[in-house]
Amino acid sequence: xxxxxxxxxxxxxxxxxxxxxxxxxxxxxxxxxxxxxxxxxxxxxxxxxxxxxxxxxxxxxxxxxxxxxxxxxxxxxxxxxxxxxxxxxxxxxxxxxxxxxxxxxxxxxxxxxxxxxxxxxxxxxxxxxxxxxxxxxxxxxxxxxxxxxxxxxxxxxxxxxxxxxxxxxxxxxxxxxxxxxxxxxxxxxxxxxxxxxxxxxxxxxxxxxxxxxxxxxxxxxxxxxxxxxxxxxxxxxxxxxxxxxxxxxxxxxxxxxxxxxxxxxxxxxxxxxxx
Ligand SMILES: Cc1cc2nc3c(=O)[nH]c(=O)nc-3n(C[C@H](O)[C@H](O)[C@H](O)COP(=O)(O)O)c2cc1C
Numbered sequence: 001x002x003x004x005x006x007x008x009x010x011x012x013x014x015x016x017x018x019x020x021x022x023x024x025x026x027x028x029x030x031x032x033x034x035x036x037x038x039x040x041x042x043x044x045x046x047x048x049x050x051x052x053x054x055x056x057x058x059x060x061x062x063x064x065x066x067x068x069x070x071x072x073x074x075x076x077x078x079x080x081x082x083x084x085x086x087x088x089x090x091x092x093x094x095x096x097x098x099x100x101x102x103x104x105x106x107x108x109x110x111x112x113x114x115x116x117x118x119x120x121x122x123x124x125x126x127x128x129x130x131x132x133x134x135x136x137x138x139x140x141x142x143x144x145x146x147x148x149x150x151x152x153x154x155x156x157x158x159x160x161x162x163x164x165x166x167x168x169x170x171x172x173x174x175x176x177x178x179x180x181x182x183x184x185x186x187x188x189x190x191x192x193x194x195x196x197x198x199x200x201x202x203x204x205x206x207x208x209x210x211x212x213x214x215x216x217x218x219x220x221x222x223x224x225x226x227x228x229x230x231x232x233x234x235x236x237x238x239x240x241x242x243x244x245x246x247x248x249x250x251x252x253x254x255x256x257x258x259x260x261x262x263x264x265x266x267x268x269x270x271x272x273x274x275x
Contacts, residue, residue: 003025004025004030005020005025005026005029005030005033006020008030008033008034008197009033011033011196011197011199012033012197012199012200013199013200013202013203013228014199014228014231014232015199015202015224015225015228017202017203017204017221017224018202018203031146031149031150032146033197034149034197035145035146035149035197036154036195036196036197036198037154037155037156037157037195037198038093038154038155038156038185038187038189038195039091039093039156039185039195040093040096040189040190040192040193040195041093041096041097041098041154041185041187041188041189041190042187042188042189042190043096043098044098044187044188045098046098046099046153046186046187046188050099050151050153050186051074051099053147053151054101054144054147054148054186055072055144057143057144057146057147058072058140058141058143058144058147059140060143061136061139061140061142061143062139063136063139063140064132064135064136065132067110067132067136068136069105069106069107069109069110069129069132069133069136069137070103070104070105070106070133070136070137070140070181071104071106071109071178072101072102072103072104072140073101073102073104073172074099074100074101075099075100075101075102076098076099076100078095080171081094081095081097081100082095083171084100084102084161084168084171084183087161087163087164087167087168087171088158088160088161088163088183089160089163089258091158091160093156093185094158094183094185096185096187097185097186097187098186098187099185099186099187100158100183100184100185100186101141101144101183101184101186102161102168102172102180102182102183102184103137103138103140103141103180103181103182103183103184104133104137104174104178104179104180104181105130105132105133105134105136105137105178105179105181105272106133106137106177106178106179107121107124107129107133107177107178107272108175108176108177108178110124110177111124111176111177124177124271124272125271125272125273125274125275126273126274126275127273127275129272130179130267130272130273133179133181134179134181137181137182138181138182141157141181141182141184144184145157145184148186152188153186153187153188153189154186154187154188154189154195155184155185155186156184156185157182157183157184158182158183158184158185159182160258161180161182161183162180162181162182162259162260162263163258163259163260164259165180165259165260165262165263165266165267166266168180169266169270176270176271177270177271177272178270179267179270179272196232196235196236198229198232199225199228199229199232200225201221201222201225202221202224202225204217204218204221205218205221205222205225222243222244225243226242226243226244229242229243230242230243
């Protein structure tokens, strides 16, 4: 009989090449391997203290130089959620989820600290600072995702929040040196429409040892993944052009950026990514 960890592993890879190693199972590993994005939510409020608990988990993530160069906006007002949903490809789950979190790379706080001390900051204008703030925000958000799933909640990231960056900046009244990295829906998953574990690429495709060297078996392993992903889509009742096709469609033309091709310009106007 398979352990819960082994079962989750098999669901994650659906691939005989990737067998679970004989390593101590743990509730944390089970929680991580059991992740799935949730796009159907119950109309049920979150218990008091949920936001603060998610935030404590988020703030417990590592932070580059402990700058803590990120902030969070919790949106619960249905009208504001609806306006943000409209800006993010009209995704219904943003309206449905009781809580919508916007994760920000934030150097405006550092700027206020510097202003108070009469100091000038040069680094926020450099591209690396945008990476620092965005990485900090992403690590924090992922900790919140794991915490939310542990509380029986579901989440889905919303990268489409960057489609119309300027409108989101205006809606959230973001000062210069602040960049909305992505949104995150949080709510109770609708048990009538459960989400499933989406398979991932075989480990041998993703893992390189010592130096970057795509293995000889890469094309075959990707073809096998294609079959597993297609089976997953069929089970979910979704039409899919195939995973490789999706990768190409998403990256081939500028149209698939849905407005995000303008981000560099908007950021430069806000004092970020100048050089
Ligand atoms: C940064 C980021 C942005 C995403 N943006 C969206 C989005 O706008 N809408 C959406 O439905 N899912 C979004 N997702 C969810 C991905 O589609 C999902 O994680 C991926 O298909 C894998 O599925 P899983 O999370 O269920 O394993 C996003 C995920 C990440 C990490």
